[in-house]
Amino acid sequence: MSGMKKILLISGKRKSGKDYISSALHNILSDRSQIVRISTPIKGEWAKRLNLNLNELLSDGPYKENFRKDMIEWSDSVRAEDYGYFCRAAMLDAKAEIIIVSDIRRKTDIKYFRETYGSLVYTMRINTKNTVRIDRGWIFTSGVDDVVSECDLDDYQQWDLVLENNCKSDGEECIKAITTKCHL
Numbered sequence: 001m002s003g004m005k006k007i008l009l010i011s012g013k014r015k016s017g018k019d020y021i022s023s024a025l026h027n028i029l030s031d032r033s034q035i036v037r038i039s040t041p042i043k044g045e046w047a048k049r050l051n052l053n054l055n056e057l058l059s060d061g062p063y064k065e066n067f068r069k070d071m072i073e074w075s076d077s078v079r080a081e082d083y084g085y086f087c088r089a090a091m092l093d094a095k096a097e098i099i100i101v102s103d104i105r106r107k108t109d110i111k112y113f114r115e116t117y118g119s120l121v122y123t124m125r126i127n128t129k130n131t132v133r134i135d136r137g138w139i140f141t142s143g144v145d146d147v148v149s150e151c152d153l154d155d156y157q158q159w160d161l162v163l164e165n166n167c168k169s170d171g172e173e174c175i176k177a178i179t180t181k182c183h184l
Contacts, residue, residue, distance in 0.1 A: 005097050006182055007117050011104040011153050012126030014145065015138035017165040017174075019060070021126060022102035024175050029184060034096035037103050041089035042075045049074075069143045076148065083108035084116070098184065106152045122182050124161045125153065126174065132166045 008025070012018045026033050040058065046067065047054040056063035064071075078085055087109055090101070104110060104123070113121045130138075144150065161181045163174040178184070 003095065003097055004099060004117070004120060006184070007099045007101065007113060007121045008178065008182060009101050009104040009110060009113055009121060009123045010126065011124065011156075011159075012128065012165070013133065013138075013150060015133040015136040016126045016128040017136075017171055018102050018126055020171055021163075021165065021174050021178070022100045024171065025100055025178060025184075028175065028179065029098055032096060033098040033100055034094060035100045035102050036090050036094050038086050038090045038101065038105070038109060039103050041086050042071065046071045046074065065141075069141070072144065072147060072149045079106075079108065084112035087112040087116075104153070105149050107156060110153075110156070122160045123158065124163060124178060125156070125159045126163050126165050128165050 010018050010022055022035050026035050043057040043064070044054060046052065047057050050067070052067065053063065057067065058064075075086065083106075091099070101109075101113070104113075110121075110123060161177060163170075163177055165171055165174050
C-alpha cells in the first residue's frame, strides 16, 4: 500500500466504456497510475483450470464469451467462501500512486476496497443506454446480463460520481469529471 494515494473504482454494465475510460485516465495520468482488473486473477485461474488461452480470455474478443457464464458461476462460488479473494489477488502488484480498478461489479468488491483502503477509495458508476451498448457490440445474454456480476450494483446508491457515457464527447466529459472530482 506504500505510495498509493487514490484508488478509483470504475463500475458499469458490459460495453459501458469502463475500459475506454480507464485507459484514457491512465494515459493522462501516465506513470502515476496503474490499471488493475479484478477479472485478471479470475481469468488466470480459470485458464489454468481448463487449459485455456489466457491472452484470449483477457482480450475483448469473442473467445471469452464462450466461457463467461461458467467462469462467473465458478468465481461466485469462490467469493461465497471469501468475498475479497479476487480483489486481494488483483491488488498484489498494485504499486502506483493512483490505482484504477476498471471492473468493479459487486457490492462486496466495494466493501473490500472500503474496508482495506478506506478514504483512498473513490467509486464511479458509468451509465450507458442499451442502444449505445448494442452499437458497441453488446448482445443480451441470459445467465450473464441478468445475474449478480452484472446487476448487483444496479441499486447501489453511494457512488462518489455517476457518469453518462453515450457518445464520444461523453467519454471525454467523464474523464474531466473524474479528474476534477478525484483531484487528479
